[in-house]
Amino acid sequence: MTEQSLKAERAGRGRRLDIARGTVEMTHGSGGRASAQLIGELFAKHLTNEWLAQGHDGAVMPPITHPVAMSCDAHVVKPLFFPGGDIGRLAVTGTVNDVAMCGAKPLWISAAFILEEGFPLADLERIVESMAEAAREAGVAIVTGDTKVVEKGHGDGCYIATTGVGERIADHMISGASARPGDAVLVSGSIGDHGMTVMSLREDMSFGTSLVSDAAPLAQMVANVIAAAPHVHVLRDPTRGGLGTTLNEIAAESRVGITLEEKSIPVKPEVRAACEFLGLDPLYSACEGRLICIVPADEAEAALAAMRSSPYGEGAARVGTVTDTAPGFVEMVTLMGGRRMVDWLTGEQLPRIC
Amino acid sequence: MTEQSLKAERAGRGRRLDIARGTVEMTHGSGGRASAQLIGELFAKHLTNEWLAQGHDGAVMPPITHPVAMSCDAHVVKPLFFPGGDIGRLAVTGTVNDVAMCGAKPLWISAAFILEEGFPLADLERIVESMAEAAREAGVAIVTGDTKVVEKGHGDGCYIATTGVGERIADHMISGASARPGDAVLVSGSIGDHGMTVMSLREDMSFGTSLVSDAAPLAQMVANVIAAAPHVHVLRDPTRGGLGTTLNEIAAESRVGITLEEKSIPVKPEVRAACEFLGLDPLYSACEGRLICIVPADEAEAALAAMRSSPYGEGAARVGTVTDTAPGFVEMVTLMGGRRMVDWLTGEQLPRIC
Numbered sequence: 001m002t003e004q005s006l007k008a009e010r011a012g013r014g015r016r017l018d019i020a021r022g023t024v025e026m027t028h029g030s031g032g033r034a035s036a037q038l039i040g041e042l043f044a045k046h047l048t049n050e051w052l053a054q055g056h057d058g059a060v061m062p063p064i065t066h067p068v069a070m071s072c073d074a075h076v077v078k079p080l081f082f083p084g085g086d087i088g089r090l091a092v093t094g095t096v097n098d099v100a101m102c103g104a105k106p107l108w109i110s111a112a113f114i115l116e117e118g119f120p121l122a123d124l125e126r127i128v129e130s131m132a133e134a135a136r137e138a139g140v141a142i143v144t145g146d147t148k149v150v151e152k153g154h155g156d157g158c159y160i161a162t163t164g165v166g167e168r169i170a171d172h173m174i175s176g177a178s179a180r181p182g183d184a185v186l187v188s189g190s191i192g193d194h195g196m197t198v199m200s201l202r203e204d205m206s207f208g209t210s211l212v213s214d215a216a217p218l219a220q221m222v223a224n225v226i227a228a229a230p231h232v233h234v235l236r237d238p239t240r241g242g243l244g245t246t247l248n249e250i251a252a253e254s255r256v257g258i259t260l261e262e263k264s265i266p267v268k269p270e271v272r273a274a275c276e277f278l279g280l281d282p283l284y285s286a287c288e289g290r291l292i293c294i295v296p297a298d299e300a301e302a303a304l305a306a307m308r309s310s311p312y313g314e315g316a317a318r319v320g321t322v323t324d325t326a327p328g329f330v331e332m333v334t335l336m337g338g339r340r341m342v343d344w345l346t347g348e349q350l351p352r353i354c
Numbered sequence: 355m356t357e358q359s360l361k362a363e364r365a366g367r368g369r370r371l372d373i374a375r376g377t378v379e380m381t382h383g384s385g386g387r388a389s390a391q392l393i394g395e396l397f398a399k400h401l402t403n404e405w406l407a408q409g410h411d412g413a414v415m416p417p418i419t420h421p422v423a424m425s426c427d428a429h430v431v432k433p434l435f436f437p438g439g440d441i442g443r444l445a446v447t448g449t450v451n452d453v454a455m456c457g458a459k460p461l462w463i464s465a466a467f468i469l470e471e472g473f474p475l476a477d478l479e480r481i482v483e484s485m486a487e488a489a490r491e492a493g494v495a496i497v498t499g500d501t502k503v504v505e506k507g508h509g510d511g512c513y514i515a516t517t518g519v520g521e522r523i524a525d526h527m528i529s530g531a532s533a534r535p536g537d538a539v540l541v542s543g544s545i546g547d548h549g550m551t552v553m554s555l556r557e558d559m560s561f562g563t564s565l566v567s568d569a570a571p572l573a574q575m576v577a578n579v580i581a582a583a584p585h586v587h588v589l590r591d592p593t594r595g596g597l598g599t600t601l602n603e604i605a606a607e608s609r610v611g612i613t614l615e616e617k618s619i620p621v622k623p624e625v626r627a628a629c630e631f632l633g634l635d636p637l638y639s640a641c642e643g644r645l646i647c648i649v650p651a652d653e654a655e656a657a658l659a660a661m662r663s664s665p666y667g668e669g670a671a672r673v674g675t676v677t678d679t680a681p682g683f684v685e686m687v688t689l690m691g692g693r694r695m696v697d698w699l700t701g702e703q704l705p706r707i708c
Binding site for chain 2 (some may be wrong): 030035039058059060062068069072073074101104108113143144146147148155161175177236237239241261284350351352
């Protein structure tokens, strides 16, 4: 083989991906030339940073001199695209937020794709663009990735698992086990927007609303809260299972009771309407851009002000109080003035919501 | 509700998972009580460490004072169980190895599961046990995880995405772009074992061999090589695409040529037989426990000795040389003394091999 033909051979790699009309093929997951092409012509077009550019299976970044926070999420949301976001935005914000909830500044994320044979490359590109945009907004770099392809009928278009790494900025441990009686329970905005948006789009459930997902990165809000309320005890984002389940987890881990005031919990009218239509409870409907913050009572106002000053925290409100009665349980003072238990989500309210 | 009935209600969570006969249900992915039960009764039974015990969506670990290495992999291997390993072992070793290939000591990994409704809990437990064992062997902790469930027909039992984080122990950048003319190309053992083991099990391809996957963690071997050959230029594990594709990637990134000696490349007779049967080339068959190491020629013997002293490196051999002719290309001196191009893997040789 001459040098010339070798070059021609190499150039034969030249048939470019037809992103507009092409689909994911099994070869795109084989680790050979087609995989390299998918990375080069689609992923690298939108995701660029010095670490990804190392072109290795792994990436090497600077040391982290503070405690290291790490979290991961698999994303299987259905449908893939919805008002306010898509699986790409969710895959970045979901993981960035879990890292932030450790009281940390998210730095880097990894992204592993499981694509179904036949998935339109144009949809994949929309998703990757959306990830790039969400990463920019969140101030994180997507430093390493992987793509696998499964046969038609063994996936559902696109699944994405992401892991985030960050450095703790709080100077104490912030965890679900740290709530103390007397603490204030704050939420950064209306609950259930994401869950009801996705449910409203599901097949046979279209009931035309103006719902928009709240999917958003919360790293900046968390940094503001930590600066304003340095003794913050718990930070948590009420995703799957919603506010109700998340507060139950905290009550159990901290061995405290939590009393909610129904009248203080922000719920948008359209979310309430969708829940009524479906026989669901907004307390268990997922949020993807809301922060639960449990702080000593004397830092509650400062924390609320910090939340409200963030782009996604305008609707922040104090919704309850941590108590020393009935440890492990959450109860709610209803609009009518009665009291009811808020149990963990049982059964399957919202499958594949994120 | 009395304190008594509250406790009874809480105790009502008491029906335990039937791991022997039960299956994954949609509720196990809902983020509510069933999710918590799956984590508590299955995952936590086998995976325990101080970080997972934090019980948060994320985990907080100590600072990393050296450069941070990070890598991720999605695992969709089919079948899930095979001689020498399973998807659980692969999910740990694959990612641990990618981190090690950065010249790093792997520390922590995350694991995201995408389970198909109806998947037997007993199989899931086998997989989780296998992950725990592989993590112990590799000296890493599984610090954070996530589980999602998709409807029957939208998955294939179990997919696992893992991300590993480690600290660089080499004091220089080790990368696919660092090979230099004159360097020796070393491989830690026979090639293609994993790929041919999995292929031999695929439906309609059973040809009864004694093949066993080489899936193994290589972190210790990498540490030994770095200590013995401090100027090592490239470390890479030839997974999907095999030795042939991996060397092409290195040749392209380093802008060098690579010449292989066919007679020096270790291939087990049963792997060769399986390849002949299937019309495949061992050069493109995946390894999951082999190390490609490219070192200055004067460190080659030390590196080989270090590889051979490791439990998975007995069969280490020098298989080629880096050249300054035909940059970007890999050629091979055949058994017959001729020369042939070793191109990138084109098309789909081995779908879902890892």
